[in-house]
Amino acid sequence: MADMNTFEQFIYYLSENGSYVLILFLQHFLTSIYGVLLAAIVGIPIGVVVAKYGKLAGPIITIANIIQTIPALALLAILMLGMGLGRPTVIVAVFLYALLPIIKNTYTGITNINNDLIDAGKGMGMTRSQVLYMIELPLSLSVIIGGLRIALVVAIGVVAIGAFIGAGGLGDIIIRGTNATNGTAIILAGAIPTALMAVIADIVLSFIERRLDPVKRHKKVATPEVQSLEN
């Protein structure tokens, strides 16, 4: 192998171990998704509650902020002491990191809605939950998705570190590369797919975010109507 340069080694590595890299890629992606989904299930309701009861906003967002400042390696080590090794521990770490962007974006999304709209809804005789489901959540959806996007990109990075406590994922390949005597190509084979995953997740979710933006969505709905008039 010594006669190949790093790039050739990298290509050779992928051709020999493609199936293995693919399995780890999926495993890595799923671990990130699980953590973020859990955080969404918990975080979005918290964000809604916080937006409704302004007094709670300060303390809860501060707690989420504090969690965010703990370095990933330290958080994993602390959780490992309580939960042991393996994937569940990493999923919980991802969950904790994903809370802040999700809570914060939900809170911002809902509090930024024009009060006139809510008043109009109430005037039409909507109940509080109707206002929430028919006005507030649809209008803040794109901002909430923005929170999920940030959370997922952070999660992919955290899962890479999770390989240190035996959670698998692409971090496994990176660690093996650091242990091998001549492991540059192996490190790249772990790092490049990880980076690629983060970039793709970011692009896909920001596309969804734009689609759900109320202003732009309105335009999309409007175009076919215009066409039908011309016909």
Add this chain to the structure above:
Amino acid sequence: MKKLIALLACSILLVLAGCSSQNAVESGDQVTIASAATTESSIMAYMLRDMIEHYTDEEVEMINNLGTSTTLHQAMLNGDANISATRYTGTDLTGALGEEPISDPVKALETVKKLTQQRFDQTYFDSYGFENTYAFLVTKDMAEKYNLKTVSDLGKIAKNLQAGVDTSWINREGDGYKGFTKAYGFDFKKVYPMQIGLVYDALQAGKMDVVLGYTTDGRISSYDLVVLKDDKQFFPPYDASPLATDKLLEKKPEVKAAIERLIGQISTDDMQKLNYEADNDLIEPSIVAERFLKKHNYFEQDKGGES
């Protein structure tokens, strides 16, 4: 609000489900293999996984990249894992069990087997067939020139030799450099502490005359190095074995049968080649393991029907 409560309840259930899977490992319902961060350990872990999945219907979980054999031991005790891929008699004897080193390999294995059973309710299997111990290595030319076969043969020329050794070995108590000079009665002209991964290349490049390396490293066969026999049995034996908890083996005897098929099947030469494929040919341990097992047909004919 009802929906909110339902969602919260779901998330709590999910978290609880995560915790209960941990208990499944401890009770032996779930097979989880732990391995250290070395290439050898991951190859053996994947081999065990493939064997168990080939012979049983179990879904095997893996915990990779654990730092040392102490971490492996802790993971077993905490119930994070119920199989260790590689345990070495010498390490376990002085590490996990806290006993005095025993230089006779057979006696060492017996002692480790008995004590792990008594103290931790774990079954220490017989060796895979390879040992990963320290050994002094010289190039083939050098061995022919001075007719070197054993470590004692080095004695007469040691005054002119430069030796490259593992950094952690020099100051180690018992089987370190001090103990070595006492046991063999000679010392080298100069001893260089090096990172263990570099000693093989240093020897090959002629920078060192003799080095201390690991017996299963793949570069031994590829560089055609000569392993000098430890004729005074100075280094304690480091035979590699799998280890599993009794709970798992009682609950699933078919897992035990699958593990036992690997016992005594992999020689030190085999392990050198497998390590070489992973470290030098850039093939992942999981694929190295799978190819090896396929080549040997998962050792089906060897112990068919037994145990």
